Every structure is written in C-alpha cells, then in structure tokens.
Amino acid sequence: MIKRVNFTGRRRIPRERVRVEVTDGPPRTFSASFTPDKERFPVGAVVCLEVMAAGSNQVQRIEWGEVDRLEAIRDRALEVEGRNVYFRLKVIDRSGQYGRILGIADQVRPVGAQAEGILPIERRDLGEEAWRLDFGEQDVTLLINERPNGLFEEARSGCWFHALVYPMVLRMVLERILLVDRSTDADDPDDDGWPARWLRFGRSLHPERMAPPSDDETPEEKESWIAAVVDQFTRKHKPLGQLSAELAEADEP
Amino acid sequence: MIVRRFNASGIDAFRSTLARLREEPTGSVDHDPLSDGTLTEPIGREIKVDQRAFASKFEAAHYLRDLLSGLDDRRVAEDGGLWSWLTLFFFDQVCPARDGRRTVRNDYHYIFEPRSALYYYRHLLFLPWRILKIAPRHNRLFLNGPLASLEKVTEEVMKRLFLTRIPCMFEVLDLLYWDDRRGKAKVGIASPRDVRPGDLIHRLPVRIRQLEKTYDLHSLSADQLIELLGDEFRQRPAARPPTTAGTPDHPASATG
Numbered sequence: 057m058i059k060r061v062n063f064t065g066r067r068r069i070p071r072e073r074v075r076v077e078v079t080d081g082p083p084r085t086f087s088a089s090f091t092p093d094k095e096r097f098p099v100g101a102v103v104c105l106e107v108m109a110a111g112s113n114q115v116q117r118i119e120w121g122e123v124d125r126l127e128a129i130r131d132r133a134l135e136v137e138g139r140n141v142y143f144r145l146k147v148i149d150r151s152g153q154y155g156r157i158l159g160i161a162d163q164v165r166p167v168g169a170q171a172e173g174i175l176p177i178e179r180r181d182l183g184e185e186a187w188r189l190d191f192g193e194q195d196v197t198l199l200i201n202e203r204p205n206g207l208f209e210e211a212r213s214g215c216w217f218h219a220l221v222y223p224m225v226l227r228m229v230l231e232r233i234l235l236v237d238r239s240t241d242a243d244d245p246d247d248d249g250w251p252a253r254w255l256r257f258g259r260s261l262h263p264e265r266m267a268p269p270s271d272d273e274t275p276e277e278k279e280s281w282i283a284a285v286v287d288q289f290t291r292k293h294k295p296l297g298q299l300s301a302e303l304a305e306a307d308e309p
Numbered sequence: 310m311i312v313r314r315f316n317a318s319g320i321d322a323f324r325s326t327l328a329r330l331r332e333e334p335t336g337s338v339d340h341d342p343l344s345d346g347t348l349t350e351p352i353g354r355e356i357k358v359d360q361r362a363f364a365s366k367f368e369a370a371h372y373l374r375d376l377l378s379g380l381d382d383r384r385v386a387e388d389g390g391l392w393s394w395l396t397l398f399f400f401d402q403v404c405p406a407r408d409g410r411r412t413v414r415n416d417y418h419y420i421f422e423p424r425s426a427l428y429y430y431r432h433l434l435f436l437p438w439r440i441l442k443i444a445p446r447h448n449r450l451f452l453n454g455p456l457a458s459l460e461k462v463t464e465e466v467m468k469r470l471f472l473t474r475i476p477c478m479f480e481v482l483d484l485l486y487w488d489d490r491r492g493k494a495k496v497g498i499a500s501p502r503d504v505r506p507g508d509l510i511h512r513l514p515v516r517i518r519q520l521e522k523t524y525d526l527h528s529l530s531a532d533q534l535i536e537l538l539g540d541e542f543r544q545r546p547a548a549r550p551p552t553t554a555g556t557p558d559h560p561a562s563a564t565g
Contacts, residue, residue: 066523113426155524155525193470
C-alpha cells in the first residue's frame with residue numbers, strides 16, 4: 057500500500073463533528089454546531105463556515121469565531137440559491153502561519169438531506185437547451201430546463217434520459233477531468249473535490265477496478281479507460297433495455 | 310428618460326435589432342422600444358437617465374453606480390431586462406459607429422444573461438458597474454479602457470469567481486500587473502498561447518488553486534498573498550501607488 061504523506065499539515069475534520077440543519081422557508085435558514093478536538097488546534101485558531109449549493113457558484117462565508125469559544129449558530133439566513141446545499145468548515149491559524157488551514161471538514165450535508173448521488177440535478181432557464189452540464193467549482197451539476205413541464209421529472213427517473221443522456225454525461229465528465237483539465241489523483245482519500253470523486257466513481261465501475269490513467273499516459277489510454285467505464289455503466293443499468301420496453305409498449309395497438 | 314426594463318418581448322426585439330445591424334452595419338438604431346409599454350415595464354422607482362458620452366469604463370461605472378444607487382445591488386446584478394434596456398439606451402457608447410458602420414459583437418455583450426456562467430461577465434455595461442462594486446479601489450487594470458471593448462485581462466479575471474471572491478485579489482492584481490510607466494497593464498501577462506512565469510491567465514490561477522488547499526486566502530492581505538505566490542510573481546510587483554487620491558475623473562485615482 058502506498059503511504060500518503062500529508063505535507064500540508066492540514067487535518068481532516070470528521071464530518072460527524074459538524075452538525076448543520078437547514079429549515080425551509082422562505083426564508084431558508086440554517087443552524088450549525090461544531091465539536092472540535094480542541095487539543096489539536098492552537099488557542100486563537102478561528103473557525104469559518106462556508107455555504108455552497110450544487111449548480112451555484114455562490115459562497116456564503118461566516119466567520120464563526122475562535123475554536124475554543126464557539127457558540128452554536130442559530131437560524132442564520134441562507135443566502136445561496138439551490139436545493140442541494142452543503143457546507144465546508146475550516147479551522148484557520150491566526151498566529152504562527154497566518155491564514156494556514158489547520159483543519160477542514162468538506163462536503164458536510166445538512167441533517168436529513170437526501171443523498172443526491174454523485175450528480176446533483178437542478179432546474180434552470182436554459183433557453184432552448186433541454187439540458188446542460190455545469191462544471192462548477194464545487195460540483196458538476198446536471199441542469200435541466202424549467203420548460204416544458206415534466207422535463208425535470210423525466211430527467212430524474214425517466215428511461216429516455218437514462219438511455220440518451222446519462223451515459224453521455226458520464227463520458228463528458230471523465231473526459232473533462234482526464235483530457236481537458238488533466239487533473240487529480242483518485243487515490244487521494246483526502247481529496248473531496250468533484251474530480252477526485254468522479255474518478256473514484258469511475259474506478260468503481262471499471263470492469264477490472266483499474267485506477268484512472270495518470271496524466272503522463274496517452275490520450276488514447278485515457279479514452280480507452282473512459283470507454284470501459286461507460287460501457288460497464290450501461291451494462292450494469294441497461295438503460296437501452298428499459299427504453300426498448302417503453303417503445304414496444306407505445307407501439308402496441 | 311425614465312429608466313425601465315425590457316420584458317421578454319423587449320429582449321427579443323433588441324435581439325432582432327442586433328441581428329439587423331449585423332446584416333446592415335450602416336443601419337440606424339431604433340430607440341422606440343425603450344418607451345414601448347408592450348416591450349418594457351417599470352422598475353419600481355423613477356430614475357432619470359440622460360444621454361452622455363463616457364470616455365472610459367471608469368466613467369461609465371461611476372455614472373451607473375450613482376444612477377442605480379437607490380436599488381438593491383443584488384437585484385440589480387440579476388436584472389437582465391434592466392441592463393439590456395440600459396444598453397440600448399447607451400448603444401452609441403457600447404457599439405459606436407466608425408465611418409458610419411457599426412461592428413456588432415455577440416448578443417451577450419449587449420443582452421445581459423445573469424444566470425449564464427459563460428456570458429454574464431461579458432456584458433459591456435454590467436461589467437464596469439460590477440467591477441466598481443466589488444473593487445472600489447484597485448480597479449484600474451479593468452476600468453481604464455473604452456466602454457465598447459472587453460479586454461482579455463478583464464475577461465480572464467472576471468470569469469474566475471474563485472479569484473474575484475478573494476478580498477485582497479484586486480489589490481494583488483494591481484500590484485503585480487499594473488505598469489505605471491505605460492499607464493496600463495504590463496505586457497505579456499495575458500497571452501493566450503504563451504505561458505510565462507508569473508503571468509495572469511495561466512500561472513496565477515494555477516498557483517491560487519494550489520495555495521487555497523493550504524491557506525484560507527480570504528484571511529490574507531495583499532502583501533501576505535504575494536509573499537505566498539512566490540518568486541515567479543514577486544519579480545513583477547509594481548511600485549506602490551501614491552497615497553494621495555486623484556480626481557474621480559482620472560483613472561489613476563481608481564487605485565484608492
């Protein structure tokens with residue numbers, strides 16, 4: 057097993073130490089509490105909480121206070137738009153190495169939030185486009201046009217979308233990571249960024265559980281890996297079978 | 310004229326005007342839609358706007374900031390109809406005729422699309438207003454040029470929210486990339502093809518992404534961030550701007 061060495065000195069804070077609850081509005085509000093392992097952080101370190109939402113580039117930042125004097129946040133107005141809200145908590149050095157992140161808890165979901173899976177879906181006004189992939193800073197989001205009625209529900213559970221769109225989405229995301237951005241190491245368990253999550257997802261689908269190609273491998277090798285992942289995805293979920301069944305039903309007199 | 314906003318029909322009409330002008334660059338601009346009650350709606354406050362010439366984005370930004378000061382900034386920033394209406398009103402400023410001919414660019418330069426991550430930062434009238442809002446000081450890199458153009462430096466910075474969200478970033482950019490002798494951006498900082506040490510569009514975003522894994526960049530001053538950026542960037546710093554402010558009309562005073 058390859059031993060990972062953390063050069064950053066940044067500790068991963070277990071998400072269980074951060075509790076967030078979102079209350080629907082309007083206006084939407086949230087409450088938060090954090091139980092730090094105080095021995096791990098120097099006196100004077102400060103905590104900040106960042107609020108984000110899938111499909112949005114907004115970030116709401118709250119300067120929470122010193123780590124050993126935190127009080128719970130209660131009923132603070134939620135300023136970001138989007139259904140799928142999540143949080144990032146940072147403990148920051150304000151003395152020795154000013155601004156250094158001493159600890160981080162990423163992708164903290166509110167209590168009771170349904171797991172969205174790896175691909176959040178949001179409604180948007182997309183003009184005449186039915187759907188679009190949004191490669192945001194925090195997440196990749198599938199945007200579905202607000203019109204016509206029923207399109208969003210079709211995207212979530214309909215066989216047309218599953219057959220025609222989702223395999224393409226998987227391919228587009230992996231191509232973006234490996235061929236365009238050429239980023240990320242799927243083996244880094246501390247990396248909660250969306251490229252790393254998608255590469256881990258791809259690896260779990262690959263028929264041989266093969267790790268994604270490294271950046272110095274050829275584009276052809278990367279495309280081959282992507283093709284194997286997409287092929288296995290469709291074999292597993294059989295979207296064409298479901299679509300065929302629906303078409304056959306429609307043909308019946 | 311009292312400021313209004315375009316409704317969906319008004320935006321369609323403006324789009325048609327832009328298409329016609331691309332076909333007929335010497336054609337006239339129809340301003341009737343600005344007061345057409347079927348194409349526009351009131352904005353909730355009576356704000357009077359006058360025709361004027363803007364010598365630079367800086368002038369336009371200050372005028373628009375004052376014009377819209379009675380409105381909620383957040384709503385203004387999402388009001389596609391308002392900005393599109395203002396653009397038609399000031400069309401001679403954003404798309405001036407030269408030798409009687411106009412070069413009409415893509416629609417998104419004139420029709421504001423606030424929800425489009427691809428286009429919102431390319432609107433020629435919204436952008437100066439926005440830059441002045443988020444960088445009331447240290448904005449000369451972005452507001453020094455004519456209103457009708459969108460410089461590469463501006464485009465490359467404003468499309469990257471992870472840069473513009475950092476409070477000290479505009480001061481950092483000013484210190485690193487402003488050339489006092491030329492009175493404009495340093496040469497070679499925004500070349501799309503050439504990657505140069507410490508350049509703005511290639512190296513800076515990469516280095517910021519690296520640093521944000523380890524540092525909370527929101528906490529840092531400009532000097533602290535420049536220190537962290539490292540030698541390839543520290544070789545670039547401009548002289549600190551003079552502490553005395555110029556007149557509001559002088560772009561150099563935009564450094565604060």
